[in-house]
Amino acid sequence: MSFVSHVECTICGHRHDAKQRLAVCEQCGQMLAVRYDLEGVRAAVSKDALRQRPPGMYRFRELTPLDDGEIPVTLGEGGTPLLALPRLAAHFGLRQLWGKDEGQNPTGSFKARGLGMAITKARTLGARGFIIPSAGNAGGAAAVYAARCGLPCAVIVPRATPPAAVAEAAIAGARVFTIDGTIATAGKVVARVAPEIGWFDLSTLKEPYRLEGKKTMGLELAEQLDWTPPDWLLYPTGGGTGLVGIPKGYDELRAMGWVSGLGPRYVAVQGEGCAPVVDAFRAGAETTTPVENPAMVASGLRVPSPFAGRQMLTILRDSGGDAIAVSERAVAEAQRLLARLEGLWTSPEGAALVAALGSMKDRAQLPADARVVIMLTGSGIKYSPPELPTPMDLAGTPQDVHSQVIAALSRA
Numbered sequence: 001m002s003f004v005s006h007v008e009c010t011i012c013g014h015r016h017d018a019k020q021r022l023a024v025c026e027q028c029g030q031m032l033a034v035r036y037d038l039e040g041v042r043a044a045v046s047k048d049a050l051r052q053r054p055p056g057m058y059r060f061r062e063l064t065p066l067d068d069g070e071i072p073v074t075l076g077e078g079g080t081p082l083l084a085l086p087r088l089a090a091h092f093g094l095r096q097l098w099g100k101d102e103g104q105n106p107t108g109s110f111k112a113r114g115l116g117m118a119i120t121k122a123r124t125l126g127a128r129g130f131i132i133p134s135a136g137n138a139g140g141a142a143a144v145y146a147a148r149c150g151l152p153c154a155v156i157v158p159r160a161t162p163p164a165a166v167a168e169a170a171i172a173g174a175r176v177f178t179i180d181g182t183i184a185t186a187g188k189v190v191a192r193v194a195p196e197i198g199w200f201d202l203s204t205l206k207e208p209y210r211l212e213g214k215k216t217m218g219l220e221l222a223e224q225l226d227w228t229p230p231d232w233l234l235y236p237t238g239g240g241t242g243l244v245g246i247p248k249g250y251d252e253l254r255a256m257g258w259v260s261g262l263g264p265r266y267v268a269v270q271g272e273g274c275a276p277v278v279d280a281f282r283a284g285a286e287t288t289t290p291v292e293n294p295a296m297v298a299s300g301l302r303v304p305s306p307f308a309g310r311q312m313l314t315i316l317r318d319s320g321g322d323a324i325a326v327s328e329r330a331v332a333e334a335q336r337l338l339a340r341l342e343g344l345w346t347s348p349e350g351a352a353l354v355a356a357l358g359s360m361k362d363r364a365q366l367p368a369d370a371r372v373v374i375m376l377t378g379s380g381i382k383y384s385p386p387e388l389p390t391p392m393d394l395a396g397t398p399q400d401v402h403s404q405v406i407a408a409l410s411r412a
């Protein structure tokens with residue numbers, strides 16, 4: 001049974017019928033969000049009943065937009081572990097630090113949640129193909145879920161997109177285009193092409209369902225922390241689907257009486273080379289200003305003009321949160337630190353959060369007993385490898401090789 005009541009504009013409140021294919025608010029052009037009959041959800045499901053269900057994104061079916069009997073297009077997304085990070089915690093003088101390892105999703109990033117949900121709904125509502133502007137991972141995920149349901153897909157990415165994400169889209173049969181510029185440049189092309197060819201435009205937050213997929217990170221987190229929100233939640237911010245989606249999940253659970261108390265305080269983390277949300281937050285602005293010539297190795301954070309800028313800033317301020325920009329160098333160091341201390345090779349976007357923890361600690365923002373969660377949004381394996389010690393070449397007779405290994409290891 002579906003508990004969706006309607007789809008509502010996040011700015012002007014205009015109501016839309018959820019039975020039609022929707023993009024942005026038909027009144028004011030702003031971002032839409034799905035609303036639920038939360039009383040009904042509360043009456044239909046208990047925490048105990050939830051505990052019996054298999055893991056994964058659709059465990060929270062009543063809080064998803066799935067219709068009665070609607071079968072999702074799925075590859076098993078969600079259900080990612082919340083890993084305690086005791087050695088990293090000690091490094092920062094903390095006692096309670098967790099990382100949600102979204103790199104374990106299909107496609108190696110949390111984009112699987114959002115695109116899986118968006119494509120499920122668009123297909124049900126009659127989409128015949130998909131087109132998406134992307135910084136990399138979203139395009140790969142769109143292509144994969146389009147393949148999974150047998151529909152065509154086109155992806156437009158900036159020239160400098162990590163090759164693995166491009167390959168992921170191409171091997172799934174998508175038509176991939178690269179363009180000079182950023183995801184914003186690609187977005188303009190998509191906005192014109194989509195109506196002409198009749199394919200569905202999957203641009204970030206320009207349809208209401210990707211957000212519902214990303215929201216499931218918040219629902220899972222709430223359950224994994226036994227319904228007590230963390231004090232701080234750090235999120236690597238590009239288009240902001242998670243930064244808007246996770247609070248939406250917590251708000252719905254709070255309205256159902258499933259979580260109590262305050263929190264989390266949300267922290268948007270961006271790279272110094274492209275930090276529109278951080279800049280606007282610091283300036284006290286209501287919305288973001290487009291960044292000229294954005295630069296950042298963490299491609300997911302190279303979003304110069306996020307559509308949901310206003311909504312993100314409201315969430316940061318209302319939660320008593322913060323916004324932090326980190327340097328490229330700090331990200332590279334943090335990526336190695338996390339791998340060395342905890343064995344997690346996370347994407348540069350996730351590593352940016354580890355760098356931000358360093359800044360928060362320097363500013364004495366984090367007492368030792370603070371409960372902190374970092375959203376490790378993707379796997380490092382999808383990016384060009386960072387600079388690392390080169391492997392040692394072994395050569396010669398078996399005895400030579402033996403001595404080379406022993407000599408090298410006894411120096412360690």
Ligand SMILES: *Cc1c(COP(=O)(O)O)cnc(C)c1O
Nearest residue numbers: 137238239240241300349377378
């Ligand atoms: C897309 C992406 C981000 C940014 O996410 P938004 O929801 O667009 O803010 C962060 N990390 C990774 C790995 C991504 O692919």
